[in-house]
């Protein structure tokens with residue numbers, strides 16, 4: 001999945017007035033999520049196990065009895081930000097000595113000993129392989145145990161359906177966990193383990209259940225969904241899995257993340273032929289330079305990548321492609337960066353999540369000494385963002401005057417008088433419409449394009 005968790009996600013301070021079917025404790029639990037969609041899904045699982053144990057989920061850190069930080073290890077910045085967050089919790093512990101603090105996720109999996117050493121007031125450290133044990137670990141703390149480290153080296157505890165969704169009309173469905181690719185800059189294979197596919201029957205049964213619950217959008221999740229099925233006895237790949245899920249009654253099926261080395265023309269045909277699969281593909285490029293791609297151990301070339309872009313745009317109606325791009329990888333030179341810009345201008349991505357390379361301990365790239373001057377990194381990053389923002393705006397501009405299906409997700413974070421909806425390619429559309437439409441599929445006519453969102457007019461329900 002790499003870093004397709006482009007933005008930092010907080011467990012959006014939503015007070016979910018749910019109580020577990022176990023004994024009610026009136027204890028409040030606050031969950032904060034950092035990182036990617038897989039982490040968001042793990043937070044929904046944490047919410048499930050804590051509500052089953054009787055906790056009430058709260059959107060407010062202040063006054064909570066249990067604080068769970070679900071962490072991301074994908075970049076140095078994420079780790080520094082996390083350490084800042086954990087440090088801030090010390091004062092809450094002073095104010096309420098009964099407060100329980102638990103730190104989980106990829107940084108906990110990777111740096112469990114450091115966290116316990118640097119933050120002795122943290123009660124529980126748990127990992128990515130035993131999220132379902134969070135309630136037991138909290139119970140151990142309540143019985144008086146301290147400095148609990150429940151991190152496992154490997155394991156698989158995913159039970160589809162054991163999750164509490166912040167937005168009941170949207171659902172993440174992991175189809176494969178872990179990653180075998182070992183891109184040289186990436187920490188994920190070290191903290192999420194080897195690829196493990198969920199059985200297609202279990203996925204199908206779960207999606208039927210979600211359709212029965214009225215879910216409008218499902219995102220099939222995996223660090224690299226295109227590897228789906230390689231570890232299963234039965235012969236099935238991701239394209240076949242998608243075809244099986246298409247007729248099960250979910251209006252919109254998304255999937256992320258794809259890996260260019262495994263992305264196939266067969267999948268393009270299947271997406272184009274499926275009624276429910278959206279014509280939006282997130283395909284991380286990372287770099288346009290073959291020399292840098294080789295050092296990144298990405299196992300594809302610029303030519304191969306552009307060939308797939310061409311295939312998608314030729315065969316998928318209104319095809320929308322988003323990507324991840326990194327600048328400043330060790331050894332990168334001006335000529336390499338120019339290759340990245342060549343792909344950006346040719347592929348015309350709808351959006352790109354852009355990063356400056358930062359070394360991750362334990363990764364192969366962290367051992368490469370040839371560091372790119374910060375001035376070059378910043379200059380390239382600025383140029384990349386400027387060119388991509390212009391392309392995103394021009395692609396948004398092409399949507400003006402057209403009418404699209406959209407899923408209404410809630411109120412606009414910036415203006416409560418407006419509703420926020422998303423198009424098939426995740427583009428945000430703000431519109432004036434009755435709040436009863438939240439969670440519904442509607443038609444919106446695009447009136448105005450902005451760099452990062454659109455303004456639309458409500459045209460009726462789908």
Ligand code: SF4
Nearest residue numbers: 001002179183186188
């Ligand atoms: S190793 Fe590569 S494919 Fe796997 S999660 Fe990391 S970036 Fe994605």
